[in-house]
Amino acid sequence: MYTDLKWKIPLILFAILGSAYLAYPLKDKIALGLDLQGGMHLVLEVQTEKAVEASLERIADDIKREIEEEDYEVDRVRADIENKTVTVLMVDAIDLKPVEEIMKNHTAYLQNEGVVREGRGYLFRLSEEEETRIEQNAVSQALETIRNRVDQFGVSEPTIQAQGERRILVQLPGIKDADRAIKLIGKTARLDFKLVDESVSPQTALNGAMPEGDEILYEREENVETGEVTKTPFLVKKRTVLTGETLSGAEVRYDSDFNEPYVAITFNSIGAMIFHEVTRANVKKRLAIVLDDNIYSAPVIQEAIAGGRAQITGQFTTEEARDLAIVLRAGALPAPVVILENRTVGPSLGKDSIEQGVQSILLGGLLVIIFIPIYYKLSGLVAVTALMLNLVLLLGALAYFGAALTLPGIAGMLLTVGMAIDANVLIFERIREEVRVGKTVRAAIDAGYAKALSTIVDANITTFIAAVVLFQFGTGPIKGFAITLCIGIAASMFTAVFVSRAIFDSFMSRKKVANLSI
Amino acid sequence: MEIFKRVPEFDFMGKRAIATWLSCAVILIGIISIAVHGGLRYGIDFAGGTLVQLKFKNPPAIEEVRDGLRTIGLGDSTIQEFGSKNHLLVRVERSEGKLEEIGTKIKNSLIGKYEAENIIVERVEMVGPKVGKDLREKAILSIVYAIIGIVIYISWRFEFQYAVAAIIALIHDVLITMGAFSLADKEFTLVIVAAFLTIIGYSLNDTIVVFDRIRENMRRKGKTLLKDVINASINQTLSRTILTSGTTLLVVVALFFLGGEIIHDFSFALMIGVLVGTYSSIFIASVFLVYWESRSAKKRV
Numbered sequence: 050m051y052t053d054l055k056w057k058i059p060l061i062l063f064a065i066l067g068s069a070y071l072a073y074p075l076k077d078k079i080a081l082g083l084d085l086q087g088g089m090h091l092v093l094e095v096q097t098e099k100a101v102e103a104s105l106e107r108i109a110d111d112i113k114r115e116i117e118e119e120d121y122e123v124d125r126v127r128a129d130i131e132n133k134t135v136t137v138l139m140v141d142a143i144d145l146k147p148v149e150e151i152m153k154n155h156t157a158y159l160q161n162e163g164v165v166r167e168g169r170g171y172l173f174r175l176s177e178e179e180e181t182r183i184e185q186n187a188v189s190q191a192l193e194t195i196r197n198r199v200d201q202f203g204v205s206e207p208t209i210q211a212q213g214e215r216r217i218l219v220q221l222p223g224i225k226d227a228d229r230a231i232k233l234i235g236k237t238a239r240l241d242f243k244l245v246d247e248s249v250s251p252q253t254a255l256n257g258a259m260p261e262g263d264e265i266l267y268e269r270e271e272n273v274e275t276g277e278v279t280k281t282p283f284l285v286k287k288r289t290v291l292t293g294e295t296l297s298g299a300e301v302r303y304d305s306d307f308n309e310p311y312v313a314i315t316f317n318s319i320g321a322m323i324f325h326e327v328t329r330a331n332v333k334k335r336l337a338i339v340l341d342d343n344i345y346s347a348p349v350i351q352e353a354i355a356g357g358r359a360q361i362t363g364q365f366t367t368e369e370a371r372d373l374a375i376v377l378r379a380g381a382l383p384a385p386v387v388i389l390e391n392r393t394v395g396p397s398l399g400k401d402s403i404e405q406g407v408q409s410i411l412l413g414g415l416l417v418i419i420f421i422p423i424y425y426k427l428s429g430l431v432a433v434t435a436l437m438l439n440l441v442l443l444l445g446a447l448a449y450f451g452a453a454l455t456l457p458g459i460a461g462m463l464l465t466v467g468m469a470i471d472a473n474v475l476i477f478e479r480i481r482e483e484v485r486v487g488k489t490v491r492a493a494i495d496a497g498y499a500k501a502l503s504t505i506v507d508a509n510i511t512t513f514i515a516a517v518v519l520f521q522f523g524t525g526p527i528k529g530f531a532i533t534l535c536i537g538i539a540a541s542m543f544t545a546v547f548v549s550r551a552i553f554d555s556f557m558s559r560k561k562v563a564n565l566s567i
Numbered sequence: 568m569e570i571f572k573r574v575p576e577f578d579f580m581g582k583r584a585i586a587t588w589l590s591c592a593v594i595l596i597g598i599i600s601i602a603v604h605g606g607l608r609y610g611i612d613f614a615g616g617t618l619v620q621l622k623f624k625n626p627p628a629i630e631e632v633r634d635g636l637r638t639i640g641l642g643d644s645t646i647q648e649f650g651s652k653n654h655l656l657v658r659v660e661r662s663e664g665k666l667e668e669i670g671t672k673i674k675n676s677l678i679g680k681y682e683a684e685n686i687i688v689e690r691v692e693m694v695g696p697k698v699g700k701d702l703r704e705k706a707i708l709s710i711v712y713a714i715i716g717i718v719i720y721i722s723w724r725f726e727f728q729y730a731v732a733a734i735i736a737l738i739h740d741v742l743i744t745m746g747a748f749s750l751a752d753k754e755f756t757l758v759i760v761a762a763f764l765t766i767i768g769y770s771l772n773d774t775i776v777v778f779d780r781i782r783e784n785m786r787r788k789g790k791t792l793l794k795d796v797i798n799a800s801i802n803q804t805l806s807r808t809i810l811t812s813g814t815t816l817l818v819v820v821a822l823f824f825l826g827g828e829i830i831h832d833f834s835f836a837l838m839i840g841v842l843v844g845t846y847s848s849i850f851i852a853s854v855f856l857v858y859w860e861s862r863s864a865k866k867r868v
Contacts, residue, residue: 084829092698227691228668391693393670398620398689405827413821417814424568424810456830457761460837463822464765467815468772471807474814475776478807481569504779507724511775512768514716519764522709527761534765 051558057551064543065438068445078448080206080222082455082529085403087396088222089230093195093386095215100187100384101180102130108155108175109135115151124169133180135159138170145171187383188215195219195234197379202233202372216389227393229372237341237385238376240293242327243285245335245347251282262287266337268344270364283344285337290327295320299377301370302360310370312361314377321357329353340373406459414466421470425477427566431552432473435544439469442540447533455529465537468509472545476501477567490565494553498546505546513538570806579801579849580794580857586850590739597746604749610756611692613706615699617659618692619670621677624685626652635677650828654689669693706760713764717771725778728859733774736852740770740843747839753832762833766840769815773808774848780804781856793860797853812845 072078083090109128112135116123122140129136137152139145145164148171152159158179162172188211195217196209208220224230246263255265264287267280298315316324327336328350337347338361345363365373418436422429443462447454480497488496513535520531556562601607611618629646632655636642645658657673670688677686694702714734721730741763748755780800788796819841823834 094697228671231668387695388693389695389698391691393691395687395689397622397687402827402829405825406830409821409825409827410818412825413818416817416821420814420817426568457758457833460761460765460822460830460833463818464769467769467811467818470814471772471811474807474810478804478810482803500783504776507779508772508775511717511720511771514720515713515764515768515771518709518713518716519761522705522712523757523761527757530761530765534768 051554054551054554054558057547058555061438061548061551065441068442070445071448072441072444075444079444080451080453081399081403082453082458083220083222083392083399084394084456085399085406085454086223087394087399088220089224089227089394090390090392091219091221091231091234091388092212092390093191093217093219093235094389095188095191095217095382095386096384097184097187097215098384101133101175101183102128103384104183105130105133105135105175108159112137112152112155115154116148119147119151121147133175134162135173135175136165136170137173138166140169142168145169184215188217190383191386192217194380194382198233198375201375201379202230204230217386223396224393225396229368231388231391233372233375235386235388236376237382238293238379239341239381240296240377241289241339242291242324243287243289243337243339244327244331245337246284246286247335249284251284254284255282260284266339266342266344268347281344283337283347285339285344290336291316291320291323293377293381295323296377296380297357299374301367301374304362309362310365310367311363312365312370312374312377314359314361316357316359318357321355324357324359325353325355402456406456410459410463413463417466417470421473425473425567428477428480428553431549432470432477432545434552435473435549436466436469438548439465439537439540439544442544443533443537446536446540450532450536452532452536453529454533457527457530458533461530461533461537464534465541468512468538469541469545471508472501472505472541473549475504476545476549480565480567484565484567490562491557493565494550494557498550502546505542509538509542570809575802575805576798577802577805578798580798580854583850583854583857586854590743590847590851594739594742594746597743597749600746600749604752607745607749607755608752609703610754610759611658611694611699612757613699613703613755614660615694615696617661617669617694618690619657619659619673619688620649620690621655621657621673622687622689623653623655623681627655627681629655631680632657632677635680636673639672639676641673641676650831654828702757706757709760710764710767713767717767721775721778725782728856729778732852732855732859733771733778735855736774736847737767737770737844739847739851740766740840743843744836744839748836751835753835756832758830758833759836762836762840765837766844769841770844770847773812773844774852776804776807777801777848777853781853794857797856801849801853808845808849812841815841 105128109126113123113126116126116137121144124138124140125136126138127136128134137148139148145168152161152171152173155173158176159173160176162174164170165172192209192211199207199209199219199221204221204224206222208218210218212218219234221230243266246260249258249260251265254260254263259265263284265282266285267282270279270281271277295316296314297317297320299312301310302313303310332350332352335347335349338345338359340361345361361373418433421432425432440462443465447458452458476497479501480493483493483496484490516531516534516538519527520535523531629648632646633642633644636644636646636657641657641659643660647656647658648654649656659669668691670691674683674686674688714737718730718734721733744763744766748759753759777800780803781797784796784800785793816838819834819837822830823838826834
């Protein structure tokens with residue numbers, strides 16, 4: 050009699066104890082979602098087209114330089130961003146033949162589209178594979194850079210992952226200063242050194258007399274007290290003499306006179322060489338330090354600087370200087386990013402939500418736990434026991450899958466509780482029916498479980514289908530709900546059908562029960 | 568304890584005409600309400616935009632807050648109390664991808680009127696228009712796929728007309744809940760989609776319990792009228808229906824009143840859904856089976 054209990058009970062104990070082990074202590078084993086502990090959920094989009102543009106322009110620059118190095122006269126090399134083409138235009142049509150030779154270095158990613166402008170030039174188109182490659186590179190590089198920045202910023206257990214083709218998901222649990230984090234993550238941080246052109250005043254250039262190859266950039270200064278921003282225009286050469294790619298380090302220092310923070314940067318050997326070269330050739334001129342098209346400072350070069358060290362000064366607070374050093378160390382983003390989605394929950398709100406959520410669940414659960422034994426007597430107690438075990442299993446599974454507990458997740462648990470109760474109600478009502486038609490206790494239990502089973506399975510599977518779809522298509526909060534529901538359905542089938550049956554059976558195997566307390 | 572000492576003998580199918588008209592009327596009211604409101608009220612998840620929740624130490628004057636927002640060009644924002652007088656929810660239609668925290672910006676615009684330490688930015692949610700569109704499509708897709716999956720399963724386990732009946736019942740439930748949302752002037756958000764899928768699951772659960780009984784009884788007494796079989800089946804499962812709906816409602820009501828503001832609309836949807844879902848498995852899904860049979864019976868003659 051009841052020989053199958055021999056394997057059922059150990060199996061049940063194993064599942065329950067295993068879950069309890071996985072989930073205990075709750076505080077350490079189950080991570081809270083961002084909505085419960087506070088934090089930031091960001092979806093960024095890498096503007097990969099900007100990376101393509103930059104590549105195209107760099108290619109055009111390279112081609113021009115290469116042709117000039119061979120001493121041919123170039124009219125111009127123009128990158129057309131919209132059509133993704135590069136036009137190479139020579140002064141003389143005769144020079145087109147040698148250009149073909151030079152262009153052989155670039156045929157891997159540029160397709161020759163034929164001769165243009167009366168035989169003086171060639172039109173090249175960027176291949177689609179190259180475009181895709183640049184875009185993919187930009188995203189993976191951006192991912193890497195953001196990861197570096199976040200690591201250096203010091204956030205515990207951040208999530209940084211690619212989402213779709215050009216999106217990046219960043220989750221920072223428990224972050225306090227959201228503003229600062231956004232700036233740190235999203236700043237492109239492209240560092241350029243450009244020579245200031247002092248042949249004309251910026252004002253004249255703004256009025257229309259812009260020398261060729263020059264541009265106007267601004268230095269922004271904010272008055273700390275009034276918050277007023279003054280913008281000073283500078284006329285600089287468009288050509289970047291040195292970029293942040295050649296940096297090997299950046300750190301915060303304090304100047305000895307005023308104790309003001311500044312960022313000390315170190316170049317790698319190539320950067321140091323170029324820096325030395327540039328400063329030697331331009332003594333007494335001004336070199337602008339440009340970050341994301343904003344001029345930070347434009348000191349006058351006093352003498353050639355060897356050793357590859359420089360400093361970025363500005364009106365920094367220590368925090369700003371620290372963040373700047375971080376982004377410089379971590380490197381620039383290959384393309385700017387925009388924020389597509391930002392959900393930030395303050396830590397206090399998170400705490401309030403969890404308290405209210407948990408309280409309401411406890412109350413709802415308590416009402417059910419009181420009511421069921423009143424209605425079904427001892428059998429009701431069996432159902433309640435099964436329900437408790439269901440929660441243990443659910444928590445264990447959540448811990449095992451590393452799923453975070455979110456507010457919608459709590460709602461999912463609630464629904465699970467409802468479904469688990471329903472399964473037992475279905476079974477008990479059936480058993481009562483069987484008892485009414487005069488069956489013995491054992492036969493009634495057998496028949497009740499057997500008949501209710503197909504209903505329970507059908508009902509749970511349909512809900513399970515809905516939950517799986519939710520998990521597939523849902524984002525963020527909905528995923529949390531779906532995963533708890535999926536796990537919950539599985540757990541409640543196990544406890545409400547299998548475990549509660551085993552409890553009945555083990556009672557029955559001990560003594561002869563004439564009247565079922567149901 | 569028992570709800571019914573004996574299996575009750577209510578004539579549910581006899582009331583089917585009234586029930587059908589009642590459902591149509593309620594759905595119609597909902598649709599009219601949606602039309603009058605100019606469509607469903609989408610939250611920022613679907614419409615895009617920015618939501619900032621502020622907590623003040625002392626209840627603020629909404630007009631003063633609006634004045635502050637005007638200084639940063641956000642005067643046309645929707646400002647509403649959220650749960651208590653100390654919490655304000657500011658909703659801005661725009662969503663900017665710029666690297667600037669709108670929460671901080673809003674807070675700064677209010678400094679001067681209120682002490683900085685008395686204002687806490689509790690929550691910022693910004694959804695760009697692109698993401699909003701994505702989410703909208705995904706939400707619709709998820710509901711469609713869920714329905715397809717369920718139809719296939721029920722057709723396989725029961726018969727095709729049962730699947731149709733179940734789907735009609737759950738469309739009925741979703742329509743009524745949507746109408747209730749529109750009448751209560753509540754926003755349609757991602758979380759509400761989750762609630763709707765839950766309702767779909769619940770409603771099906773309920774419908775299937777009744778169908779299961781019908782299937783079982785059909786096998787047993789082959790010659791009785793379908794109408795009577797259905798009536799008997801509903802009556803046999805009635806105490807279970809009341810119990811389950813009752814306990815689920817108990818939990819959902821607790822959530823509605825005590826779960827906090829953030830989960831309020833979610834539990835509101837569930838509350839309506841549980842009630843309507845229970846009703847529809849009896850008066851919509853089962854009734855449809857009777858209509859289906861009388862139609863195919865006529866065809867045969």
